[in-house]
Amino acid sequence: MATLRDVAAAVGVSHTTVSNAYHRPEKLSGALRERILRTARELGYPGPNPLAAGLATRRAGAVGVLFTEALSYAFTDPAAVLFLQGVAGTSELADVGLTLIPAPPESPSAGEWASDAVRRAVVDGFLAYSLSDDHPGVVAARARGLPLVVVDEPEPRPGDGVPFVYVDDRDGARQAAAHLAGLGHRRVAVLADRLAADGRSGPADGARLGAVTYAVVRHRLAGYLDALPAGSRPPVVECGGNSAELGRAAALGLLAGPPEERPTAILAITDRLAEGALAAARELGVAVPGELSVVGFDDLPPAAAAVPPLTTVRQPLVRKGEVAARMLLDLIAGAAPGAGGAPERVRLPAELVVRSTTAPPAR
Amino acid sequence: MATLRDVAAAVGVSHTTVSNAYHRPEKLSGALRERILRTARELGYPGPNPLAAGLATRRAGAVGVLFTEALSYAFTDPAAVLFLQGVAGTSELADVGLTLIPAPPESPSAGEWASDAVRRAVVDGFLAYSLSDDHPGVVAARARGLPLVVVDEPEPRPGDGVPFVYVDDRDGARQAAAHLAGLGHRRVAVLADRLAADGRSGPADGARLGAVTYAVVRHRLAGYLDALPAGSRPPVVECGGNSAELGRAAALGLLAGPPEERPTAILAITDRLAEGALAAARELGVAVPGELSVVGFDDLPPAAAAVPPLTTVRQPLVRKGEVAARMLLDLIAGAAPGAGGAPERVRLPAELVVRSTTAPPAR
DNA sequence: CTGCTCGTGTTTACCGGTCAACACGAGGAG
DNA sequence: CTCCTCGTGTTGACCGGTAAACACGAGCAG
Numbered sequence: 001m002a003t004l005r006d007v008a009a010a011v012g013v014s015h016t017t018v019s020n021a022y023h024r025p026e027k028l029s030g031a032l033r034e035r036i037l038r039t040a041r042e043l044g045y046p047g048p049n050p051l052a053a054g055l056a057t058r059r060a061g062a063v064g065v066l067f068t069e070a071l072s073y074a075f076t077d078p079a080a081v082l083f084l085q086g087v088a089g090t091s092e093l094a095d096v097g098l099t100l101i102p103a104p105p106e107s108p109s110a111g112e113w114a115s116d117a118v119r120r121a122v123v124d125g126f127l128a129y130s131l132s133d134d135h136p137g138v139v140a141a142r143a144r145g146l147p148l149v150v151v152d153e154p155e156p157r158p159g160d161g162v163p164f165v166y167v168d169d170r171d172g173a174r175q176a177a178a179h180l181a182g183l184g185h186r187r188v189a190v191l192a193d194r195l196a197a198d199g200r201s202g203p204a205d206g207a208r209l210g211a212v213t214y215a216v217v218r219h220r221l222a223g224y225l226d227a228l229p230a231g232s233r234p235p236v237v238e239c240g241g242n243s244a245e246l247g248r249a250a251a252l253g254l255l256a257g258p259p260e261e262r263p264t265a266i267l268a269i270t271d272r273l274a275e276g277a278l279a280a281a282r283e284l285g286v287a288v289p290g291e292l293s294v295v296g297f298d299d300l301p302p303a304a305a306a307v308p309p310l311t312t313v314r315q316p317l318v319r320k321g322e323v324a325a326r327m328l329l330d331l332i333a334g335a336a337p338g339a340g341g342a343p344e345r346v347r348l349p350a351e352l353v354v355r356s357t358t359a360p361p362a363r
Numbered sequence: 364m365a366t367l368r369d370v371a372a373a374v375g376v377s378h379t380t381v382s383n384a385y386h387r388p389e390k391l392s393g394a395l396r397e398r399i400l401r402t403a404r405e406l407g408y409p410g411p412n413p414l415a416a417g418l419a420t421r422r423a424g425a426v427g428v429l430f431t432e433a434l435s436y437a438f439t440d441p442a443a444v445l446f447l448q449g450v451a452g453t454s455e456l457a458d459v460g461l462t463l464i465p466a467p468p469e470s471p472s473a474g475e476w477a478s479d480a481v482r483r484a485v486v487d488g489f490l491a492y493s494l495s496d497d498h499p500g501v502v503a504a505r506a507r508g509l510p511l512v513v514v515d516e517p518e519p520r521p522g523d524g525v526p527f528v529y530v531d532d533r534d535g536a537r538q539a540a541a542h543l544a545g546l547g548h549r550r551v552a553v554l555a556d557r558l559a560a561d562g563r564s565g566p567a568d569g570a571r572l573g574a575v576t577y578a579v580v581r582h583r584l585a586g587y588l589d590a591l592p593a594g595s596r597p598p599v600v601e602c603g604g605n606s607a608e609l610g611r612a613a614a615l616g617l618l619a620g621p622p623e624e625r626p627t628a629i630l631a632i633t634d635r636l637a638e639g640a641l642a643a644a645r646e647l648g649v650a651v652p653g654e655l656s657v658v659g660f661d662d663l664p665p666a667a668a669a670v671p672p673l674t675t676v677r678q679p680l681v682r683k684g685e686v687a688a689r690m691l692l693d694l695i696a697g698a699a700p701g702a703g704g705a706p707e708r709v710r711l712p713a714e715l716v717v718r719s720t721t722a723p724p725a726r
Numbered sequence: 727c728t729g730c731t732c733g734t735g736t737t738t739a740c741c742g743g744t745c746a747a748c749a750c751g752a753g754g755a756g
Numbered sequence: 757c758t759c760c761t762c763g764t765g766t767t768g769a770c771c772g773g774t775a776a777a778c779a780c781g782a783g784c785a786g
Contacts, residue, residue, distance in 0.1 A: 001508060003742055014766050019744065028764065046508045050485045051423060052742035055414045055771050061483050062462060071451035071461060075444050088434035092465050097484055098434060099425060099462040102455050120424055121460055122413045122485045145364060145409045307670070366772055377736050382774065391734060415772035418741050 002045040011039050022048055054122070062097035063087075063328055064123035066137050068130065068197075071102045077242070078300045079270075079317055083129060083151070086321020094329050099123055103137030115140040125332045127151060127324055132197055132213045147331035151324045153215035163331065164345040165324040169216050172313040172350025173223025173267075176295045179311070179352055180265045181227055183360045185293060189254050189263035190224060190236040191247055191273045192217065201240030201250065209236060220269050220297060235263075239273055247276020248283075255284050255292070264361035265293040271300045271312055278306065278357065289359035299353055308356035315350045323348065365408040374402050385411055417485070425460035426450075426691055427486035429500050431493065431560075434465045440605070441663045442633075442680055446492060446514070449684020457692050462486055466500030478503040488695045490514060490687055495560055495576045510694035514687045516578035526694065527708040528687040532579050535676040535713025536586025536630075539658045542674070542715055543628045544590055546723045548656060552617050552626035553587060553599040554610055554636045555580065564603030564613065572599060583632050583660060598626075602636055610639020611646075618647050618655070627724035628656035634663045634675055641669065641720065652722035662716055671719035678713045686711065 008015040013036070020027040021036040040047075054060050065087060067074040074080045084098075091098055101117050118126070118140040125147035128138050133154040141148050142162075149163045156162035180188055195204055196213045212218040221236065228234060237254060239246040247268065254277075255262050268274035274296030278288060286292050288308060296303060296312035303310040323346055371378040376399070383390040384399040403410075417423050428450060430437040437443045447461075454461055464480050481489075481503040488510035491501050496517040504511050505525075512526045519525035543551055558567055559576045575581040584599065591597060600617060602609040610631065617640075618625050631637035637659030641651060649655050651671060659666055659675035666673040686709055 005742080015742090016744080016767080017765060020765090023744085026763095032764085044508070046506055047482050048744090049418075049742050050483050051414055051418045052771090053483075053744070054485060055412075055418050055742080055773085056744040058771075060414060060485060062485065071455055072448050075448035075451060081438050081444055085435050085438035088438060088463065088465075092434055092480075095480070097462050097464060097480060099460050100451065101460060102451075117455075117458070117460060119410050120413050120416075122417065122423065122425065143409055145407070302665070368772080378772090379737085379774080380735060383735085386774085389733095395734085411774090412772050415741090416774070418743085418772080419774040421741075 002040075002043045004045070004048060007036065007040045007043055007045050010043060011036050019048065051122075060122045060124045062099050062123045063091055063325070063332070064099050064101045064118075064121045064126045066101050066103045066118065066126055066128045066131065066141060068132065068135065068137075069102065069104060071100050074100075074102075078302075079298055080129065082300070082317035083321040083324075086318040086323075087127060087325040088321075089318075090322045090325040091329065096124070096329070101126075101137075103128075103131065103135065103140075119144065125149070125328045127328055130214075130216065133215065134213065147328060149324050149328045149331065151320065155215045161344070163327055165320060165327060165348070166345070167216075167315045167320060167348045168350050169219040169315070170223035170226070172297065172315060172352070173220040174226040175223075175350070175352035176267055176297065176313050177224040177227035179354065179358060180267065180293060180295065181229065183265075183293065183358060185265040185361050186229070186232075187263045187361075188224075188228060188232075188234045188265045188267060190221070190234050191239060191250055191254070191266055191268040191277060192221065192236050193239045193242045193246075193269060193273060195238055199240050201238050201246070204236045204238050217269065224267050234267070239276070242270050242272050244272050244276040244279060247273035248279045249276070251277040251280035252284070255280055255286055259291065259362075263292070265295070265358070268294060268296050271296040271298040271303050271310065274310055274312065274357075275302070275306065278310070289357050291362050293358040293361070295358060303353075304355065306357075311355045311358040312353055313350050314353050316348050320348055365403075365406045367408070367411060370399065370403045370406055370408050373406060374399050382411065414485075423485045423487045425462045425486045426454055426688070426695070427462045427464045427481075427484045427489045429464050429466045429481065429489055429491045429494065429504060431495065431498065431500075432465065432467060434463050437463075437465075441665075442661055443492065445663070445680035446684040446687075449681040449686075450490065450688040451684075452681075453685045453688040454692065459487070459692070464489075464500075466491075466494065466498065466503075482507065488512070488691045490691055493577075493579065496578065497576065510691055512687050512691045512694065514683065518578045524707070526690055526706075528683060528690060528711070529708070530579075530678045530683060530711045531713050532582040532678070533586035533589070535660065535678060535715070536583040537589040538586075538713070538715040539630055539660065539676050540587040540590035542717065542721060543630065543656060543658060544592065546628075546656065546721060548628040548724050549592070549595075550626045550724075551587075551591060551595075551597045551628045551630060553584070553597050554602060554613055554617070554629055554631040554640060555584065555599050556602045556605045556609075556632060556636060558601055562603050564601050564609070567599045567601050580632065587630050597630070602639070605633050605635050607635050607639040607642060610636030611642045612639070614640040614643035615647070618643055618649055622654065622725075626655070628658070628721070631657060631659050634659035634661040634666050634673065637673055637675065637720075638665070638669060641673070652720050654725050656721040656724070658721060666716075667718065669720075674718045674721040675716055676713050677716050679711050683711055 004018050005015045008018045021033045115136050126141040128150045130152040151165050156164050194214050237250050239250040266277050274294050277294050281288050281292050296310050299312045299314035303312050367381050368378045371381045384396045478499050489504040491513045493515040514528050519527050557577050600613050602613040629640045637657050640657050644651050644655050659673050662675045662677035666675050
């Protein structure tokens with residue numbers, strides 16, 4: 001493949017002049033520039049090699065987004081996709097690429113050399129999206145010494161200097177539970193997921209509830225407790241994954257008992273689990289919201305279209321992506337976190353959206 | 364920031380040895396390797412710079428996926444996301460990154476230097492996803508001289524040597540129309556989109572139908588005609604975008620007339636338009652499938668969950684991504700297209716899925 | 727004792743650009 | 757007439773790695 005110097009030789013000018021023909025048209029006469037570009041075309045020169053240019057300028061021209069697990073899984077999660085939409089919107093404004101980086105939570109197999117993808121990514125900065133507290137991906141990203149913005153979790157220790165964008169999950173959950181409590185519900189159950197990365201399912205005991213690995217889950221759970229009558233400990237059951245199917249299975253168990261024993265309301269930690277709960281209720285002939293109230297979390301597009309439309313907590317997913325991307329771009333552009341330019345943490349509000357899956361409990 | 368040579372100097376070895384400590388542990392003693400790695404950590408050396416490494420090895424370690432329009436829009440399109448899911452699944456197997464590249468169809472503003480993102484992307488190859496026939500992004504990608512696989516469109520000229528992965532849209536559309544024709548429908552209308560990149564809406568005349576810029580649309584339209592009674596020219600109305608809302612608006616127009624004049628069936632060129640048609644029918648009190656049959660295209664997840672469940676044509680979206688990614692990876696690994704290794708074109712089947720939105724026309 | 731191979735490192739040449747500093751002739755100001 | 761500035765280019769030094777070829781002592785077979 002022809003290089004910049006080949007073109008220079010063919011035209012009979014210096015390599016710098018060819019470089020300038022591409023980036024600094026004003027530094028040479030129009031005629032010469034034309035001649036250079038034409039020769040380049042004739043020689044099949046594909047233009048300056050981005051790798052070489054990047055090395056010289058020390059800019060990769062792209063930002064990396066870190067996902068837990070496989071990317072193929074991330075695309076399966078509507079919340080992640082919406083977040084990405086926000087990120088994409090603002091990073092293309094800044095004319096930088098977007099590279100997706102899978103960061104499996106497996107612990108390093110060959111000593112300290114796990115999360116290779118993070119180490120090898122050609123990027124100017126990272127966006128860590130919703131990783132667990134102990135995730136090696138975040139560590140690897142920090143080790144790269146590049147600007148890093150953490151989204152949702154893991155929550156950086158205050159003073160740690162890591163910019164952080166998050167949603168007030170606790171307050172959102174509190175609103176959801178308060179809504180239910182206000183309607184008069186006393187027997188409330190929680191449908192949860194991801195208390196840890198082990199994918200376990202079934203009722204969660206105190207120990208497990210005390211050691212939740214994901215900050216988002218921790219906060220939502222705490223928010224529920226905030227608004228429920230003091231001292232009440234709603235049963236929490238883990239679904240083993242965030243899907244309607246798994247939510248349905250778990251809800252089936254919750255709803256198995258006789259009417260006077262089963263919960264009158266379910267707080268689902270995500271919309272998809274709520275969807276599953278709705279399916280389970282339908283299957284069992286339990287009327288929603290007559291005999292059972294359900295509240296979701298996220299307010300994904302299908303929530304409004306569900307039958308009945310789902311009462312849920314809205315979090316600004318796209319906006320979260322926009323804010324995080326803007327913050328990272330500022331950081332890359334040179335703003336010191338916390339100091340003047342970029343704020344160190346941004347909290348986005350969550351808001352209860354009451355639709356048709358909640359009502360006072362049957363008496 | 365410390366470099367590989369700094370570490371070498373600190374340890375008192377050559378820089379090559381440090382490089383080997385990272386990539387070829389067998390080329391040096393374990394003790395020395397440990398010492399090097401430890402020193403590197405102490406110096407805050409972030410590991411080999413990916414840009415420099417890439418330059419030297421001539422591998423970027425990532426593949427680029429080209430989308431029409433903005434990325435933020437692509438994430439809005441479930442079909443694109445599903446495709447990406449397939450791509451991500453196979454490229455992470457190969458341990459290469461995934462870079463998303465927006466390729467707006469605008470014509471070059473500064474002479475030949477449009478689609479900058481394509482030219483600057485640090486990738487080893489491109490996947491062009493569903494671009495229009497004349498899209499500058501494809502041209503730019505070819506100009507980079509890197510392996511390129513085109514997905515869906517633009518259809519490369521035979522013998523052009525560009526690998527191509529596509530779905531048999533024409534056959535899928537034919538099946539849809541044949542199903543309707545078989546049920547006895549004679550007044551069929553088509554809900555379309557993207558006849559060109561101008562976003563126009565309204566009835567499409569012959570001239571416009573003759574100059575469709577997107578191959579996929581062209582094929583689906585042709586497939587419909589294949590199966591409809593010879594000589595019948597169903598009215599085609601453009602929606603101006605692929606959304607349920609726009610589909611609803613267009614369908615409202617189609618369904619405005621008295622029962623004996625309005626179509627008894629609608630062929631929607633995408634599921635989302637079909638969804639809009641369903642909404643319009645519901646609004647107008649037109650029973651589906653009693654008074655109106657609707658067939659979609661794509662078989663996105665919501666299609667099965669719609670009420671009533673949508674009859675549609677399934678295309679293997681995730682698989683399309685997998686096949687295309689595998690093909691590109693093979694190409695990057697050195698297989699010549701067409702010759703031995705990678706086949707030059709792969710056609711994926713489309714299949715009609717009959718659900719509950721189609722029935723014989725009311726008599 | 728000689729000659730090979732093997733394990734460990736080192737030397738040296740790229741990879742393909744960008745950029746700061748400098749060269750040089752022409753036109754305009756003083 | 758001289759000096760300065762400006763428009764155009766050129767020189768040469770990086771950017772931060774990778775890899776082929778070579779050096780060298782030790783162990784070992786013949």
